Amino acid sequence: GMKFPIEEHKMFMERVKKMGVNGNWGLFAKELPGRVGYVCRDYWKDLRDKGDVIDQNYVRNGDKWVYKWTHGGKNIKEFQ
Numbered sequence: 001g002m003k004f005p006i007e008e009h010k011m012f013m014e015r016v017k018k019m020g021v022n023g024n025w026g027l028f029a030k031e032l033p034g035r036v037g038y039v040c041r042d043y044w045k046d047l048r049d050k051g052d053v054i055d056q057n058y059v060r061n062g063d064k065w066v067y068k069w070t071h072g073g074k075n076i077k078e079f080q
Helices: 006-019 025-029 037-050
Strands: 058-061 064-067
Touching (some): 006 037
């Protein structure tokens, strides 16, 4: 898994609280010196996969994470 130094992890989690994790990772990364969007996205995925965070946008389906919202913002019924 990915590692961020503890201070950077704190900054990352503050950014999560402020912005959420709704896909605008380029903007998300702007306040994290030396980090770019895809690195922040991958770090979040790693935290989710290890169970360190809960991402309400995804549900577990076997060994995969499945995005539970359709493009219209409606919940995919079979994953409720």
